Amino acid sequence: MKKNILLIVNPVAGGIDKSEIIEATFLFAEKKGLNLALYKTTGIDDISKIKVLYDSLKPERVIIAGGDGTIKFVAEALENVDVIFGIIPAGSANGLATDLNIPKQLEESLSIAFHNAFTEMDMIVINGKTSLHLSDLGLNAELIKNYESSAIHGKWGYALQVFNTLVDIEEPFTAIITANGQTVERVAQMIVIANSKKYGTGVVINPDGIMDDGKFELVVLKSLDLTIFAKIITGNIPIESGDVEIISTDRANIKLHSPVSFQIDGEYCGRETELNVAISPHKLKVAIPI
Known part of the structure; x- marks a missing residue:
């Protein structure tokens, strides 16, 4: 009997047509003698539908074609099952794929998604919500909020919101951080x-950052002028500054003096005054390059 593979595609992720990805994945599965089932997300009750489909198919692998947001909610839907996830980067934000060194070229990412090398990633739980990659408070979350509410998307829309965010930059905020048995106050x-x-x-x-070490890091950017921020988000330079503090821990509480914009894995989540953060170790098997 042929083994089942489930392909989950977000048709709107990244604003690109997914028909080539779907066709190539079906051909790849056929060559491997595998039975491929397709699910296209609709934004309506996807998590429960994916759970039902998984229970009926019992696939040995779930391939996800989309960006960080798509990977996140599929991981939430199937976090309690023992299955290997393959990633085909196809979103506006592909941060997790970038971190796992998964190439954007379709044939290469397909080959990785189907082969047997995988890592067991940790997940972070923030106020009950799952984060796989990077979440943040402050300036970048403001940028994401502005981008999501903009009528212009794609690279030009992003560039426009970078400018708008920098023009309207907010004052630094004060955070009380409790981690590793210590409490510190930081302005960031x-x-x-x-x-x-x-x-x-x-x-x-x-x-x-190591995605399977049972810890996460709080990266506190104490001062961030407009030039440095612009370079960071356009990918020109890494952060190398004495104004950066990194706290490595498996649990933390962050209290804020006033509400601050917050995002999880590229999705704006509103303004928060307190975050409870904890690691959930080795929750996700993800196919990676050898």
């Missing part, structure tokens, strides 16, 4: 909650 422009090293631009924001 941005705090990154990092399970990995890089943003989707390829910029290393957290050089200490």
Whole structure:
């Protein structure tokens, strides 16, 4: 009997047509003697539909074609099952794929998605919500909020919101951080909650990041002028500054004096005054390059 593979495609991710990805994945599975089932997300009750489909198919692998947001909600839907996930980068934000060194070329990413090398990634739980990659408070979350509410998407829309965000830059915020049995007060422009090293631009924001070490890092950016921020988000330079503090831990509480914009894996989540953060180790098997 042929083994089942489930392909989950987000048709709108990244604003690109997914028909080539779907066709190539079916051909790849056929050559391998595998039975491929396709599910296209609709934005309506996808998580429960994916759970039902998984239970009926019992696939040995789930291939996800989309960006960080798509990977995140599929991981949430299937976090309690023992299955290997393959990633085909096809979103506007492909930070996790970048961090795992999964190439954007379709044939290469397909080959990786189907082969047997995998890592067991940790997940981060923030106020009950799952984060796989990078979440943050402050300036970058403001940028994501502005981009999501903009009528212009794609690279030009992003560039426009970078400009608007920098023009309307907010004052630094004060955070009380409790981690590793210590409590400290910090004034920051941005705090990154990092399970990995890089943003989707390829910029290393957290050089200490290892996705399967049972820890996450709080990267506290104490001062961030407009020039440096612009370079960070466009992928021109890594952060190398004495104004950066990194706290490695498996659990943290962050209290804010006033509400601050917050995002998880590229999705704006509103303004928060307190975050409870904890690692959930070795929750996700993801296919990686050998």
